[in-house]
Structures are given as C-alpha cells and as structure tokens.
Amino acid sequence: MQKYNQLKRIRVFTWILGLIIIFPFIAGAQQPIVNSTLHGQVIDQVSRKGIAGASVSIVGTTHSIQTDKDGRFNFVTGQKLPYTLTITYIGYETRQVTAKDETIEIELKESANQLNDVVVVAYGSQERRNVIGSVTKTSLEDVKSIPGGSFESQLQGKVAGVQITNNTGVPGETVNIRLRGANSINGNNNPLYVIDGVFISNSSLQTFDTGGKSTSPIADINPNDIESISVLKDAEATVLYGVRGANGVVIITTKRGKFGQKPKLDFNLSNGFAKAIKLWELATGPQHAELINENYINTGGTFATRPFRPVSEGGRGLPEEQQTYDRLSQVFRTAGLQNYDISVTGGNSGTKYYISAGYNKQESILAPISFDRASFKANFDQKLTNKITVGISNTLGRTYRNEGRAGDGPAGGLLQAALHTPTYLSPYNEQGVLVGRAGFDNVELLLKNYDINSTSLRYIGNLYGEAEILPGLRFRSSFGLDYTNYPESEYWNTFLISGSPNGLATSSIGQRTSLLNEQTLSYTFKVNTKHTFGILVGNTLQSDVNNTTSTRGTGFANNSYKLISSAAVTTGSQRWSRRNLAAFFTKLDYNFDGKYLLDFSLRSDGSSAFGKDKQWGYFPGVGAAWQLKEENFLRNVDFITDLKIRTSYGITGSQNGADDFSSLGLWSGGSSYQGSPGTAPQQIANPNLGWEQTTQFNTGFDLAVLKGRLSFTFDYYRKYTSDGIISSPLAATTGFNSYTKNEIEISNRGYELSINSTNIKGRDFTWSTSFNISGNKNKIEKLSAPVKFGSRDLIWNIQGSSLYSFYLYKELYVDPQTGNVVYDDYNKDGKITAADRQIYGSVWPKFFGGMGNNFAYKGIDLGVFFSFSYGNKVYNHNRFFGEAGGARDANRIIFASNVDRWQKPGDITNTPRPDGINNNNYKDDGSRWLEDGSFLRLRALTLGYTLPKSLTERIKLDRVRLSVIASNLFLITNYTGLDPESSASSSQNAQGIDLGTPPQPRSFQFGINVSL
C-alpha cells in the first residue's frame, strides 16, 4: 500500500507541476477581435467537386478550420486581408494561396505519392517521407465487417510481416498475431498494443476452462472507432517502447473530430448470417460396425466372437442392422450477425469531438456460443489557448459471451459430443432416456443445459494536456487508465458430465487495473534552413494490478438451484499481483535537407518483475535513411517518383516471460496439517532474472514509380533474442522442481514486400491493387533441453529447429502386401522406438500475405480481399481419432475417409489395415495426421452502391451507401479438415493442433451506411 501511495504521490505531483507550467498560458487567453470574414471552397482540380475535411489555416497563426461536406469554409478572424492560407488534405498536395477578397475558390491537386501522409510513430507522428523505421500504416476500412470480433483477427493479410492465425470460428477468441516471428517460449509473443496512448493489456482474464481456448481482450474494442493502425516493426520504430518493444508495437488511433468541422452523423447497419462451408464426413453406422469387426479379427479375434454379430448370438447386431445418427446438424447452425454503429463527429474553432455507440452481436456457427458487444466512445479535445490543448479519450465496452468448450477435453466438449461420438450409437438408452455416449455428453442435453458466460466490462481512457512552450518546444503530460472487470459464471447441472453427481457451479470475478502516467518534452528547430534537429525526452510510470476472486460450489439440492450460496460444499480462492514499470526515454533526430535522415533513441526501463540486480535495462536504437530522389542525379528522373533506402539497428526487450513476482524467493500459505496453518517455500529466488533481449537489424527501401501509381516497400530483417526466459529444471536437492531463468536464444529473419498499384484511374472508373508477402525463418539457437507442448507432447521445441515444430514418427507408406504402415527408422537401429521420432514440419509458413483489389465505377464499389499462407503444417487431431481403424471400438467416431482402408494384398491406399495393436498402424504422433495447412482464402468481398447525390440530397442526406459483404466465400487448401487455421488451444505454444473447434464460417451481410 505504501508503494502504491508513493506512486500516487508522484503522479499528483507531476500533474500539479504540469498545471503550474500551463497556467500562465491559460491566464493569458483573450477574446479575439474580428477583422475580416472569408468565404471559400476547396475543390478537386480534376473532378471540380468539393473536398470535405480539408484543413485550412492562416500562415503565421494557429487558426485552422476544416472544410464542410461540400468543401466550403468560412474564416472569421482578427487577421486583415490579404493573408496567406495553407490548405492540406491527405492524398493531395499541400497548397498555399493568398486570399485577397472575401471569397475564394482553391483547387487542390491530388498528390502523386503518399509521402505527405502522416504516420503515427512512437510518441509522435511523422510525414511518410521522414520515416526511417519500418512502419506500416493501415486501416480496417475494407475488412471491419468480417465477423470475428476483434480488429486483430480482421487484420489478417493486411500488413506485411504480420502473421495472424485465427484459430477458430468462435467470435472474439484469442488469435495468434506475430510480428516478424516469435521470440519467446515462456513469454507472450503478442505485440504491444497502444490505444490513444494507453498501453492496453492483451492477455485474457478468463479463468474458466473452455477446452483450452481463451477470450480476446482486444475484442472489447469496437473496430468502427478505429481511424488508423500503425504497425511498428523494426528496432528504430519500437525502441522507444524498450522492455516491451521486442514483439513489435501496434498503435491504434481512434477517430477524433476536426476543429471547425460541422457535425457529421454516421449510421451503419449490417445484418447477415454465417454458416460452415462444409462439415466432416462421417462413416455410417454399418461402415463403423464393419471396421470394428475387421479390426477385431485382424487383431486376433475370431469371426464367431466378432462384436457385430447377430443379437441372437450375443452380439450387437450385424453391421447392416446399425442405425446412423446425425449429431453434427444439432450443434451447427446458421448463425445470425448484427452490427449497428452510430457516431457524431464535429468541432468548432476550439473544440472537436467524436462520440459513438456501437452494438455487435455474433452467434457462433457452433451452438450455443455467442458474442455480444456494446460500446461507447467519446473523444474530446479542447484548445484552452492557441498554445494549450487538453483532451480526453474514452472507450467503454461491455462484451457478453455465451461460452462453450470448443477445444480439447471430454466433459462439456461440444464437438466431442457431436463429432467424436460414434454415429451408430443412439442418443437414447434402452429406457428411452437421453444418454451421453463414449464418455462424452449427450448433444441434446448439452445444448439444453449449457450455462457458461462471461462479461467483460472495460474502460480505456486517456487524459492529456499539451502545451507549446516556445515555438517548436512542446510539453505533453498524460494519464491513462485501462480497467477491466471480468465476471464469469458457469453452472453444470446433473444432466451433464461435469455436473455429476449433484451439480457444480463456479463464479469468478477478475479485475485488472493499469494506471499510466507519461510526460514528453519535444523540441524541433532548424539551423540554416537545411539542418533540422529534433529532441524528445520523456518518462513513463505504469502500475498493473491483477486480482481474481473465485468461488466454487458442489452439491446442489436439485437443478433449480444455481447460486453457489445453495451448494452443500463451497470453496473460495483469491489471487493478487502487481507489476510496476518506470522508464525514461529520449530520441534525437537530424534531417539534412530532406536527404539524409538520422536518429538515435534510448530508453531505460525499470520493471518490478525482474530480480533486484536486473531491474533496469537500457535499450538503444539507431536509424538512418537516404532520400535518393532528393539527390541531383534522380531529381530529374521522372520515372522514379520516390526512392528512399533505410536501415536501422537496435535493442528491445520483453518482460512477458516473467510473472509479476518470478524473481523473488517466496513462501506461500495453505500448507496446513491437522488444521494448523502452515507455510512452505513455493519458489526459489532468482535475483538475476532479467528481460529477454532482442537485437534487430533492418534494411529496406521505398520506391515509387510512374507518378506514384506503383509503389514498393521492401524490408529485410534479422532478429536475435538472447536471455530468453524459461522454466528450468532444478536439482532435487534444492527442494524445488524448477525456477524461472534467462537461458534460451531464438533468431528470426525474414523479408517483407508490399506493393501498391493504381492500375486504372479514370474519371469514372478506378482500379487499385495492394499486395503484400512476407517470409520469416525462426530458429531456436540455444536451448539445453527440449520443451514439449500440446496434446500428447506433439510439439517439441529443440535447439537447432524452429519453435512449434512437430515431433513425430515419419510414416513412409502403407505396404500393399501387409497393409501395415512403414515408418522411417530414423536412428537406423532396425526397430521403431521412441527414438525414431523426428522434427517433421512446423506451424510456420514459408510465406504469407494478402492481396486486395478495389474497383470503383461511378457509385459502385467492389473490394475483393484475399489472404494466403504457404507451407505451414497442421496436425489434424480430429482425424487421428476419426481414423483409428476401428481400434477405438465404440469410444470414438470413424471418419468416412477411414472406410477407404487396406483390405487385401495388392490394395494401394494411404489408410492402413485396421490393426492398432500388433502394428502401430494408427499411432498417435504419426506423421499421417500432419497435413499441409497452406491456404488461399477470399477473406472479404464487398460490393457497395452509393446512391447518387441528386437523390440523397432530396431526402436531406449527405451520403447513402448500400452494401453486401461476404467473408470466406471460398477457401482453397489441401487440408482435409474444415479449416487449416483451427487450433484446439489458444496457447501460443500449442498452436497448430486441430481438435474440437469449429471452422471460420462463410458469411453474408447486408449493410446500409448513412451520413448526414
């Protein structure tokens, strides 16, 4: 508590000091005197249509306004005519004109390239031409309607170097997002997310078991409120995030109003449905029975005692007498999708605002799972004087989920009940009562009685004050809060396995509070007009507290009582932890005449998670760029619009691998004996526990040709992570199993290429294409002992191979004579033993990316967006169970694919003879179930029609657009499961194992956007 007060005191102190500095400026504010009025319009040079939202300012003052929807503006100012105006608008060349009369028309010319585009970077923003690091700016415009719940899932294929795997068709679940590979085994490899200047948490607060899956905290944020996303990839770009920068940084800028902008109301509505593209093909009852018989006989049983023989002989009936029961259609449904967004944007000369409300409801195609988010957003900025601005960003969201176990594990498992139960088994027993089969729940009972839900209530807010102390010298102070309240409850009644015998209920409330305070002071100045210098210094203080209280009750009088208070036995538990972070940073940059760019950054981070001797880390980075186009030899080469080469080197870190108190020697309570409370050592101290350190080298170029209509960005990088945190086994004599230490080393290297092209640009028809492709090679450089993950230890991390590699028996072929599988005798000892398992592929693709094509013809627009991945492997664990050749008898489903098995000498097939006893024909960790997960997916197809202005104006609307949005229209893959992106677990270390989770659905939505 004392520490907390300490932190609080510092914050209060900082704020007061900030106010003291700002106060004189406030006091000096005066009422303006009106000296002139100017009416103007900004129009496109070609189309001669008004440009809405262009920024018009008077040179030499800070007075700036925005044009309205017709491009018009009015200046009422203390300046006397004539004066010079600067007009800027993204995508157009900035222009200066002198206003002499009271009316003016200004033509803007569309800019040939995006060099003036402003890109958000660490603690600031830069014009694209001045960016040194590898930073990609993107928006969600063409993908935000893809069902999925979180914007990160929608980003798949959008940004070079960012690999996104969606894992499941359940909306709002954790997705795997990797920027330039993965650096850590113990630590979360997700990038750092910054929303409106707040470092938000992206680890799930879920405590309940949903079969290894977890909810995504990123899904708390409404994608519609996002203006733009900056993805910071190389060390130059991320080094100012120091100990949190190694996984890359994603900066999300939400929508804000513009000064002098008339209120604009936007309303979006979309409604639609989603459905699985296909479902598994299962063996019929008779086929299932036949395989069991065949297996029985092949493994030494006699024909007379085969399981499926006439009932009169004591059997289960002949194969052909078996029924086939369909369970899949009971759990898979046509899922409803709804989305509503309403927002108002606007501002006057001193105030700007954006307020919005959103509601999104998505059913999963797998009943009874659903996702339901309601959100508010309110961003305000207020100029106190010409030099001081204060503002606040608020995001408030409530996400309610009906959850389900859509992953691994028998009890309550939806697809275990519906997919893994043999088709020949009736859902009813002899008495006509619904029963679960094969150790799984009964589907009907499951759907009727499922009751797991969670609510995430989240507030993300940031309050800032910014002052221009001297021209070019700015001070900014901000306070952030990321707060989540996460209640969960589940109730398993007596009809379900988990609720046997007398019911089970759990209720848990998680809370996470992250408090943030940052100050930055920046100064830019020019020397001799050619030398531009920039200095930035700043500090960060952050405190994250996590706590969870949960209770559990068993033994309910009957199924009507669900509250834990009515349980016979109740237990409770509580957890609490805190992590504090303090940091100082600086950045110095130098720009010579727009030709040579150079910067140096340094961040010093102190984290309480590390050992006493290792709390502070220093993270330096340097970057340089050469704007060749500005050189004389290229200046007059018209073909080349832009050419810049960039390079950077730096060190960033990660603290994700260490728990909040990993470095301390700890004793815990709860070790009781005879009712006396006891204490016991829980964890051995490691005062040397420090951050994971990643050095990264990056080099690349930006090239634009043909008046900017064709542009390329290419980057090559090498990353090397050392001091990787791992749980390392200890000598038994210490009395501990393991401790957390820095040991492993991992490297990543790869390339990224983005191409943007405006193929056709006419008055009525435009066609543009964007394409990106990336490849990353990951390698574990140092690891003393293999670390195993995944169901049945299918995934092994071994020194010399890449993370998430499959460790399997390699199956060569099925011997046509015997019908048995021939395995690769890896160690050549003549026997197939555990020593013959080998690294056999990994979840890493050789390359991945996306391609978008946008067409516009008059009011019609069409967007087609593909994503692809090549060379990644998926372990089809559903198929392992479903192709067990009858060996699992009545305990598992048999897939239709297993029917095509070897039956007699000479049969050429990949499916061996049913015999899992004498000849390991259906070995788990055999390579037969490891499949190529390459895919090409039509992620989104959007067809829109904007009603003609003439029509909309008549109904007093500014803009009306009708659209049809389809996602996943097709999926091209060799994978035999439903979706190569499926993973039973949300854990990064157990990805690529497909079991018990639904595919991403195909969806259609109809949308209306109205602006007024």
Added chain:
Amino acid sequence: MNIKMKKLNILLLLIALLAASCKKVLETEPQANISDEAVIVDKKSAQAALTGVYDALQGLAGSNIVSQDLAGDNVVNFNAQNRVVADKTGGGGFSTFYVIINRANFILNKVPLLADGLVSQADKNQILGEAYFLRGLSYFDLGKTYGGVQIVLEPATSANAHKGVRRSTLEQTYAQALSDLNNAENLLSATINRNKANKFTAYALKARLYLYTKKWDLAEEYASKSIASTNFELVKPYATFFTSKNSRESIFEIAFSTSDKSSFYTNWRSPEQGGRHDYIPERGFVGLILNPNLGGSRKSLLFQTPQGVYDLIQYGNQDGTSSIFILRIAEQYLIRAEARAHKTVPDLQGAVEDLNKIKGRADVPLLTYTPQLTVNEVLLTIENERRFELPFEGHRFIDIVRTGRAAEVFGAVNVNLKNPNFWVFPIPQSEIINDPDLAGDQNPGY
C-alpha cells in the same frame, strides 16, 4: 525567455525527482506470499513453517509406501496382476524427500537465530527437535530406498545452493539420519502427540535404524523404551488401529481430515467405492492373509468387492481421512524380537515372547518356546510375522533386502532380483538429468 528557461528547469527538476522515486516504485511485494527473509521471525511463524514440513510428509508418505510395497511381493498393480516383485523403474519419492529436507533445513537454520524474547527455549527445542526428526526420517528413508544420497543441511535460497554436493555412502546417509534423530531425541519433549514428533517417535525410529544397521543391543534398548511406556499398547481387535484415529497402538501416524484430505484411498479402492483401483494386494498373499493360522484377524485389512476382488481398506475411508502409519508399537515388538534373536548371546525366549504378543493379538497360533529352537527358525518366523503384521506399510521389501534374503525370496519370483544391484531403487532418470552432480552416479545396473 528567461522565465521560459526557468520553466524548463522546473521540468528537468521534475524528471530528476521522478528518477529518485523510481527505485521504490519497483519494489513490489506479493500479498499471497512472503519472501525467504521474512518467513521465520517468531514463534508463530516458526510453527507455521514446521507445519509446512508435515504438510510435505502428508503428500509423500503414501507414494513412498506404494513404491516400496510394489517392489516386494505383497502388492501388485491392478493392471499387471501377474507381475509380482516387478522390476523397479522409478518412484520412491526421491525429490519429495528433498522438499521435506529443504523445509526442515529452513527451520534448523533460522530458528536458532530467533531472539529469546520472541520464542522460549522450550518452544525452540520442540520446534527444532521436530524438524530434526523429520529430516532424519527423510534421510533414513532415502537411504533405505536408494542407498547413499546427497546430504544437504542448509536451506536452498538460490538455484546453485547445493552445487557440487555428490552422493554419500549408505553408511554416511544413515549416520546423518542417526545424528538428526539423536538431536531430536535430546530436544523433544516426552508429551505424547501421535501425529507429531516427540521423544517416543525418536526412540522408535532409532530402534528401527539400529535394527537396520545391526546394532542389536541398541535396537533392543530403544524398542523397549516405547514398549515400556504406558502410552502404547497393542490394540485389539487388530482393525482398531486403522479404524479409529490415534489409537494407543500408534506412535506416529500422519493424520488427515475432511478439510485436509488424503487421496491415498483412490489408489486402492475400486471405482464403485470412489477409487481408481491402481493397486491391489497380490492374490497369493491375499490367500495367506485369509488363512486363520497365518493372517488371523489381520484379514480385516481386506474387503471383497462384488466382483470378487480383495481390496485393501487400511487406507480406505472415502472421505480421505484414513491415516498413514509411520510408527506403531507392533513394529517395536518385532524389532525387539529380531534384535534379541540376533544378539551376541541370543535371547530367543525373549524374542518368542515378543513375537507371541503380535501373534496373540492377531488370533493366530502362538510359537511355543523350546530350547531346541534355532536362531534362524526364530528369525524366519519373525520375518513372516512382519509380512502379515505390517503388510502394507512399506516394510516387506526392505525387510527381505536388509536381511540379505532377497535373492532367495524375491529371486524365486523374479530372477532379476537375484542380482543385488536391483535391491535398491534407481534414482529417477529425470533427477539425474536435472542435477549435474548426479551425472554418472546412477545405482549400478540401472
């Protein structure tokens, strides 16, 4: 301009102030846990730490007993009922003994340093005595299971705390156990608490250690201390010692309760009785126990399921409250009988007297003492009686091994056991991998 520079200075000052405060910001302390330094500071916290040692023993006792009994001919795996005297591939609880030892080492290291005002000398002695006893018990059991082991007497506060400590000999390990038990004997009070260490638990365990190390006179002397005490007696009927808690039979039993459950019953009971049926008494041996002339009333250890299988119910309370017995008076009689028979001048009459106490309580025919009885005949009868009297408490395997009869008794069932290498357990392979100081030091033959 000057004023503005001042403002800049204020900012710089602010940043400097923040820097100074950061050190404290980074000192976070967990609420659910306390650090090594703060853990044993007074009487209450020392007692809590001691409770933590018993807690570790609770977790270990059952698994060690099962490993021992599976190694012998009394118990088999339910799924491999024909594999009597199975080869040993691991088990025994190696690392868990060191958990107990480490917890005890913290107490032995920190309690002596506590100021007198915080804890009285008598309390200190009791706490230290119990810790010595529990450490002595651990080294004794480690020695009997694995042969000589690494001896560590300081708490581990860092990963490298015990780097360089190699295995000791069995003699050194037993000597450490004896030294700990001597300290325990000196420090502990004689107040009876059957669930915790006291003077009598030290006596009784020393008696066992002297027997194993063939110090016959001392074994007799120390066994006699408990036998002579009015606190202990053989309870009748036999089942009383495990159906009731803390009977007068008991010298040291590890207690469990509904709020501090033992899961040991799940290893033994059938699924119908809420268990997993991992282990069952070996069928041939069941036949012997059921024989009124051999097992007698000790058949009450068994329960026949509707399927006809005989399950052990000694640990069978389905609410998890069955005790685990470390020391009871019956063993002391048998120790004394064996010691008397072995003495330089054997006291066979005394040995038979002690033996008949056990036989009489179990309602089996007594052995009549005659001067014609040989030492070997008496020893063999004692060996058999130990098998029936202490069948599922981890004695059988070591009894046969320590008397040098393993080749004959177990070798007849499993030829591998003719090889003395297999008379001790292998050190678990994972422990050898995890500890460079064990590299190349596996027990021979494994």
